[in-house]
Amino acid sequence: MDCAFKRLDTDISLEAQVPLSSDLLKSTAIQVAFTGSTACVAHVGLEGIHVANAGDCRAVLGVQEEDGSWSALPLSRDHNAQNERELQRIRGRHPRSESSTVVVEDRLLGVLMPLRAFGDVSFKWSRELQSGVLQGLESGVDLDSLNMYQHTPPNYLTPPYLDAAPELLYHKLRPQDHFLILASDGLWDEMGSQQAVQLVGEHLSGIHL
Numbered sequence: 001m002d003c004a005f006k007r008l009d010t011d012i013s014l015e016a017q018v019p020l021s022s023d024l025l026k027s028t029a030i031q032v033a034f035t036g037s038t039a040c041v042a043h044v045g046l047e048g049i050h051v052a053n054a055g056d057c058r059a060v061l062g063v064q065e066e067d068g069s070w071s072a073l074p075l076s077r078d079h080n081a082q083n084e085r086e087l088q089r090i091r092g093r094h095p096r097s098e099s100s101t102v103v104v105e106d107r108l109l110g111v112l113m114p115l116r117a118f119g120d121v122s123f124k125w126s127r128e129l130q131s132g133v134l135q136g137l138e139s140g141v142d143l144d145s146l147n148m149y150q151h152t153p154p155n156y157l158t159p160p161y162l163d164a165a166p167e168l169l170y171h172k173l174r175p176q177d178h179f180l181i182l183a184s185d186g187l188w189d190e191m192g193s194q195q196a197v198q199l200v201g202e203h204l205s206g207i208h209l
Contacts, residue, residue, distance in 0.1 A: 001041060001052035002166055009118050009164035016121065017133055030133065036112075036120030039166075040076055040182050048173050049180065051075045052166035055114035058188050061171065062179040062197040070201035072193040075169055075180070079116040081106035086115050094158050101155040108161055109153040113185075116164060123162035127152055179204065 016033035020026045038055020051059045053076035061073040079086050081103055091102050104110035112123060122130060130152065153161075171177075181187075181196055191199075202208045 001043070001050065002168060005039070005052060005054055005118075005164050005166045012119050013121055013124070017129075033119055033121045036114075036117040038079075038114050038117050038184065039164075040184075041166075042075070042180060042182060044180065049075065049171045051169045051171070053077070053169075054079065054116040054118070054164050054166045056080050056185045056188070058181075058183060058185075058193065059169075060181045060193045060197060061177055062181065062201050063174075063176050064178050064201065064205075065176065068205075068207065070198045072197040073171075073177075074193060075171055077167060078188075079114055079167070081113075081115070083115075090115055090161070094161070098155065098157060102161065104155075109155055111153045112162070115162070116166075117162055118164045120162055122151075123153065124160040126159055127156065 012033050015029045020029060038057045040051065040053040040055075040057035040059050042052075042059055043050045049061075053059060056078045057076070058078060059075040061075055063071045063073050065071055077083055077086070081087060087103060090108070091099055094102055102109065103115075107113055108115055108123060112120065125133075179200060181193075181200065183196070187196065
Protein backbone atom coordinates (compact mmCIF):
# COMPACT_ATOMS: atom_id res chain seq x y z
CA MET A 1 0.00 0.00 0.00
CA ASP A 2 2.95 2.29 0.62
CA CYS A 3 4.09 1.93 -2.99
CA ALA A 4 0.55 2.42 -4.31
CA PHE A 5 0.09 5.73 -2.47
CA LYS A 6 3.46 7.06 -3.62
CA ARG A 7 2.96 5.87 -7.20
CA LEU A 8 -0.46 7.54 -7.46
CA ASP A 9 0.94 10.83 -6.19
CA THR A 10 3.83 10.62 -8.66
CA ASP A 11 1.43 9.87 -11.52
CA ILE A 12 -0.72 12.90 -10.60
CA SER A 13 2.35 15.10 -10.65
CA LEU A 14 3.82 13.74 -13.88
CA GLU A 15 0.56 13.84 -15.83
CA ALA A 16 0.36 17.61 -15.25
CA GLN A 17 3.87 18.06 -16.70
CA VAL A 18 3.78 15.99 -19.90
CA PRO A 19 2.16 16.83 -23.26
CA LEU A 20 -1.41 15.54 -23.58
CA SER A 21 -3.62 15.04 -26.62
CA SER A 22 -6.02 17.94 -25.97
CA ASP A 23 -6.24 21.26 -24.15
CA LEU A 24 -9.08 19.90 -22.03
CA LEU A 25 -7.03 16.94 -20.82
CA LYS A 26 -4.09 19.21 -20.06
CA SER A 27 -6.22 21.68 -18.13
CA THR A 28 -7.88 18.89 -16.18
CA ALA A 29 -4.56 17.25 -15.31
CA ILE A 30 -3.20 20.54 -13.98
CA GLN A 31 -6.32 21.21 -11.91
CA VAL A 32 -6.11 17.72 -10.41
CA ALA A 33 -2.42 18.22 -9.55
CA PHE A 34 -2.94 21.60 -7.88
CA THR A 35 -5.94 20.44 -5.84
CA GLY A 36 -5.46 17.83 -3.14
CA SER A 37 -6.99 14.86 -1.38
CA THR A 38 -6.27 12.77 1.68
CA ALA A 39 -6.95 9.02 1.82
CA CYS A 40 -7.38 6.12 4.19
CA VAL A 41 -7.42 2.57 2.80
CA ALA A 42 -7.98 -0.70 4.62
CA HIS A 43 -7.37 -4.26 3.47
CA VAL A 44 -9.42 -6.63 5.59
CA GLY A 45 -8.08 -10.18 5.53
CA LEU A 46 -9.13 -13.35 7.29
CA GLU A 47 -6.81 -12.74 10.20
CA GLY A 48 -6.18 -9.02 10.32
CA ILE A 49 -6.55 -5.51 8.92
CA HIS A 50 -3.85 -3.50 7.17
CA VAL A 51 -4.51 0.26 7.16
CA ALA A 52 -2.71 2.92 5.09
CA ASN A 53 -3.47 6.55 5.93
CA ALA A 54 -2.24 9.86 4.54
CA GLY A 55 -3.79 13.05 5.89
CA ASP A 56 -6.65 13.69 8.27
CA CYS A 57 -8.86 10.75 7.33
CA ARG A 58 -9.26 8.17 10.08
CA ALA A 59 -9.85 4.45 10.55
CA VAL A 60 -11.65 3.39 13.73
CA LEU A 61 -12.54 -0.14 14.78
CA GLY A 62 -15.79 -0.82 16.59
CA VAL A 63 -15.16 -3.16 19.53
CA GLN A 64 -17.91 -4.73 21.65
CA GLU A 65 -16.88 -5.24 25.26
CA GLU A 66 -17.99 -8.14 27.49
CA ASP A 67 -20.75 -6.00 29.07
CA GLY A 68 -22.19 -5.22 25.62
CA SER A 69 -20.91 -1.65 25.48
CA TRP A 70 -18.99 -0.29 22.49
CA SER A 71 -15.50 1.16 22.43
CA ALA A 72 -13.44 2.78 19.68
CA LEU A 73 -10.00 1.48 18.76
CA PRO A 74 -8.07 3.89 16.46
CA LEU A 75 -6.28 2.17 13.56
CA SER A 76 -4.72 5.36 12.21
CA ARG A 77 -3.31 8.67 13.38
CA ASP A 78 -4.43 12.04 12.02
CA HIS A 79 -1.68 13.84 10.12
CA ASN A 80 -2.32 17.37 11.28
CA ALA A 81 -0.94 19.89 13.75
CA GLN A 82 -2.53 18.10 16.72
CA ASN A 83 -0.17 15.17 16.07
CA GLU A 84 3.14 16.12 17.75
CA ARG A 85 5.00 13.27 16.09
CA GLU A 86 3.86 14.49 12.68
CA LEU A 87 4.90 18.06 13.48
CA GLN A 88 8.37 16.82 14.36
CA ARG A 89 8.53 14.82 11.10
CA ILE A 90 7.62 17.87 9.00
CA ARG A 91 9.92 20.30 10.79
CA GLY A 92 12.78 17.81 10.71
CA ARG A 93 12.78 17.92 6.90
CA HIS A 94 13.60 21.63 6.75
CA PRO A 95 16.31 23.91 8.10
CA ARG A 96 16.02 25.03 11.73
CA SER A 97 15.62 28.59 10.44
CA GLU A 98 12.17 27.55 9.18
CA SER A 99 10.99 25.96 12.43
CA SER A 100 8.58 28.82 13.14
CA THR A 101 7.17 29.08 9.60
CA VAL A 102 6.68 25.49 8.40
CA VAL A 103 3.50 25.17 10.47
CA VAL A 104 1.70 28.41 11.34
CA GLU A 105 -1.61 28.53 13.23
CA ASP A 106 -1.93 24.74 12.90
CA ARG A 107 -1.62 24.86 9.10
CA LEU A 108 1.18 23.89 6.74
CA LEU A 109 2.83 27.20 5.77
CA GLY A 110 -0.22 28.85 7.33
CA VAL A 111 -2.49 27.46 4.58
CA LEU A 112 -3.12 23.69 4.53
CA MET A 113 -4.64 21.68 7.40
CA PRO A 114 -3.54 18.09 6.52
CA LEU A 115 0.20 17.48 6.63
CA ARG A 116 0.09 14.64 4.07
CA ALA A 117 -1.95 14.59 0.85
CA PHE A 118 -2.13 13.58 -2.79
CA GLY A 119 -1.71 16.40 -5.30
CA ASP A 120 -1.45 19.91 -3.82
CA VAL A 121 1.68 20.40 -5.92
CA SER A 122 1.87 24.04 -4.88
CA PHE A 123 3.37 22.58 -1.66
CA LYS A 124 5.65 20.14 -3.53
CA TRP A 125 6.95 21.58 -6.79
CA SER A 126 9.66 24.23 -6.98
CA ARG A 127 8.56 27.77 -7.84
CA GLU A 128 10.26 27.37 -11.21
CA LEU A 129 8.38 24.17 -12.07
CA GLN A 130 5.02 25.63 -11.05
CA SER A 131 5.63 28.73 -13.13
CA GLY A 132 6.89 26.74 -16.10
CA VAL A 133 3.89 24.38 -16.19
CA LEU A 134 1.35 27.20 -15.95
CA GLN A 135 3.13 29.50 -18.43
CA GLY A 136 3.60 26.68 -20.92
CA LEU A 137 -0.13 26.20 -21.45
CA GLU A 138 -1.51 26.55 -24.96
CA SER A 139 -3.80 29.46 -25.78
CA GLY A 140 -6.77 27.10 -26.04
CA VAL A 141 -6.69 26.30 -22.34
CA ASP A 142 -9.14 28.17 -20.11
CA LEU A 143 -6.56 30.21 -18.22
CA ASP A 144 -9.18 31.90 -16.04
CA SER A 145 -10.02 28.57 -14.43
CA LEU A 146 -6.34 28.12 -13.55
CA ASN A 147 -5.68 31.59 -12.13
CA MET A 148 -6.38 30.40 -8.59
CA TYR A 149 -3.30 28.18 -8.75
CA GLN A 150 -0.89 30.97 -9.73
CA HIS A 151 0.26 31.77 -6.24
CA THR A 152 2.86 30.31 -3.89
CA PRO A 153 2.35 29.81 -0.14
CA PRO A 154 4.26 32.22 2.13
CA ASN A 155 7.76 31.26 3.32
CA TYR A 156 8.10 28.77 0.46
CA LEU A 157 11.84 28.25 0.77
CA THR A 158 12.77 24.53 0.72
CA PRO A 159 10.10 22.45 -1.02
CA PRO A 160 8.68 19.89 -0.93
CA TYR A 161 6.71 20.55 2.24
CA LEU A 162 4.08 17.89 1.59
CA ASP A 163 4.04 14.22 0.59
CA ALA A 164 1.57 11.37 0.26
CA ALA A 165 3.58 8.67 2.02
CA PRO A 166 1.07 6.69 4.10
CA GLU A 167 1.44 5.63 7.69
CA LEU A 168 0.86 1.86 7.88
CA LEU A 169 -0.72 -0.12 10.70
CA TYR A 170 -1.67 -3.77 11.17
CA HIS A 171 -4.27 -5.07 13.60
CA LYS A 172 -4.88 -8.76 14.29
CA LEU A 173 -8.60 -9.42 14.38
CA ARG A 174 -10.29 -10.61 17.57
CA PRO A 175 -13.81 -11.96 18.25
CA GLN A 176 -14.88 -8.64 19.80
CA ASP A 177 -13.96 -6.63 16.68
CA HIS A 178 -17.20 -6.02 14.79
CA PHE A 179 -16.91 -3.19 12.24
CA LEU A 180 -14.57 -0.60 10.76
CA ILE A 181 -15.32 3.07 10.10
CA LEU A 182 -13.30 4.87 7.41
CA ALA A 183 -14.09 8.57 7.11
CA SER A 184 -12.62 11.97 6.31
CA ASP A 185 -12.51 15.03 8.55
CA GLY A 186 -16.03 15.80 7.35
CA LEU A 187 -17.18 13.29 9.96
CA TRP A 188 -14.44 13.68 12.57
CA ASP A 189 -14.87 17.45 12.75
CA GLU A 190 -18.44 16.79 13.87
CA MET A 191 -18.01 13.89 16.29
CA GLY A 192 -15.34 11.91 18.07
CA SER A 193 -14.33 8.32 17.36
CA GLN A 194 -16.14 6.97 20.41
CA GLN A 195 -19.41 8.69 19.52
CA ALA A 196 -19.25 7.40 15.94
CA VAL A 197 -18.61 3.82 17.09
CA GLN A 198 -21.40 3.97 19.65
CA LEU A 199 -23.89 5.22 17.04
CA VAL A 200 -23.02 2.44 14.60
CA GLY A 201 -22.83 -0.24 17.28
CA GLU A 202 -26.20 0.64 18.78
CA HIS A 203 -27.76 0.73 15.31
CA LEU A 204 -26.41 -2.74 14.50
CA SER A 205 -27.38 -4.30 17.82
CA GLY A 206 -30.65 -2.44 18.30
CA ILE A 207 -29.64 -1.86 21.91
CA HIS A 208 -29.16 1.70 23.14
CA LEU A 209 -27.03 1.93 26.27
